Amino acid sequence: MSASTERWLTFEGLDNVRDIGGLPLRDGRTTRPGMLLRSASLHYCTPADVGHLVDVVGLKLVLDLRTPREIDEDGPTAVARAGVETVAFNFLPEQGRTLPETDDDTDPLVRNYLGYLSDRGENVVAAVRLLAEPDAGPALVHCAAGKDRTGVFVALVLDAIGVERDAVVADYALSAEQVEALFRRWTTASGEPMPEDISRHLPRADAMATVLARLDADFGTNGTGGAAGWLKANGLDEESLKRLGTRLTAD
Template identity: 70%
Template sequence: MQDRWLALEGLDNVRDVGGLPLGGGGTTRRGVLLRSASLHYLTPADVAHLVDEYGLRLVLDLRTAREIDKDGPTALARAGVQTVALSFIPEEGRALPETGDDTDPLLRHYLGYLADRPDSVVDAVRRLAAPDAGPALVHCAAGKDRTGVLIALVLDTVGVSREAVIADYALSAERIEAMFRRWTTAAGTDMPDDLTPHLPRAEVIAAVLARLDDEHGGASGWLLDNGLDPASIRRLRERLAG
């Protein structure tokens, strides 16, 4: 897990999803898909690395329109990298979708992405699987919740072992302090006394995947049931798993 981090000046939580073990043997390909936090603090050197060295061609921004408008165009968009906004949260609505029971609030939040914006989730996967997609980056604000759910679905679909999917999701915990330090320094505010509520919890993404197993036969089943074509599933597996 550890050698997948990218060392960038303006981005703390960014890593390649390559190098993860596949259930049938082998590992996911490197240089295909990055996951990250908001790109707001990217430096010119970061942009040059991502565009010229990594070859980045596509960015999927999972934030809401309000979040995007607040920050303005990213440096990657200004550099000409195709950037597509696919919010996982209804613009008019429910920041914490309800399920009508005592489900863990974070789990409700994650299931809400799938219930409220299946169009965005499916479109994101379709774009990652497109024949001309090229190296891509998926991000939201912190790169752990909306991004974490989408990447977990992608990894499960291409056959990454369940243990590795969960471990990749939880790995963002290592960068939470660094992200909050960057954000609070920029805003001139104090660090939170306790960062525990902001940490990704492995049991939550495990519960999401278990729900998809029970109701759809896995992430790929959920994607197919919500309109993704089988050809996109095949291309996604070819791109990431070979």
């Protein structure tokens, strides 16, 4: 079994699901299993999926990164109806997008990802702060596909707690293996045909590496990754950052 295969968690109606546990930190430790899952939308969760998340995983918190419109279209999730605290943190502007100041030849995917941080930095920080609460319990973060908004958020968290950079980027890029399955579920539900080419929807490791390198250049200090610096510069207190590391890393 490959390392990639071992990362995936299988559910009936929940796609692109994996546990961030077991990733290597720069100090030789690893991330703690069972504390943070990442996934696509919970819209298609079955009763069995909900039961597993609540009774086996012990899920206590869901961070929903979708827009208000996406949430309104789908309605409350079965996980929320089961009593799991669900908090929405929109990463997109309500009307249009003001992209950060970048060179004209900046990769559009990089521009979008940096846009999450410039457009809704307060929501990004608030989501991290909630995740860092000592009584938060096992949590799950998702958007629609679990690859872009979720990908940026998880990469920011992993880098901030000291996960090795190659592992941060690899975790982000792993979602590419699930994009076809996501489109098959969506098109089956809607009755629309599968797109002929889904390549433009695939996460690219180089894009995330560029985003993190940009944060390093702007916010990194003394060999510390730029994600922690960005979070502190945008209002996350040092105590919350320490708690985040304690919650998500194994002894």
